Amino acid sequence: MINPTETAPRRRAVLKAGIAVLAAAPATALAQQKLAQSAVQYQTSPKDGQMCSNCVNFIAPNACKLVDGNISPNGWCIAYGPKA
């Protein structure tokens, strides 16, 4: 016969472990969702006056919300979106 007072702590530990895994999942998924520079035709120079420093996705000083790796403020890619 199972004693409920003995299984409750184990059940809580299993639930806590499951919650910790779920909490960590979104950050991992986001990190993996960035696009490769080659996939968006990234280049290190501006195009027709458009450049990363004027893009809504740019994260100063050298990153992007969408594209992986080191991003130049003077760069450009096909995912460019002008700042409002």
Ligand code: SF4
């Ligand atoms: S132009 Fe492309 S690489 Fe540059 S910040 Fe915008 S989305 Fe990122």
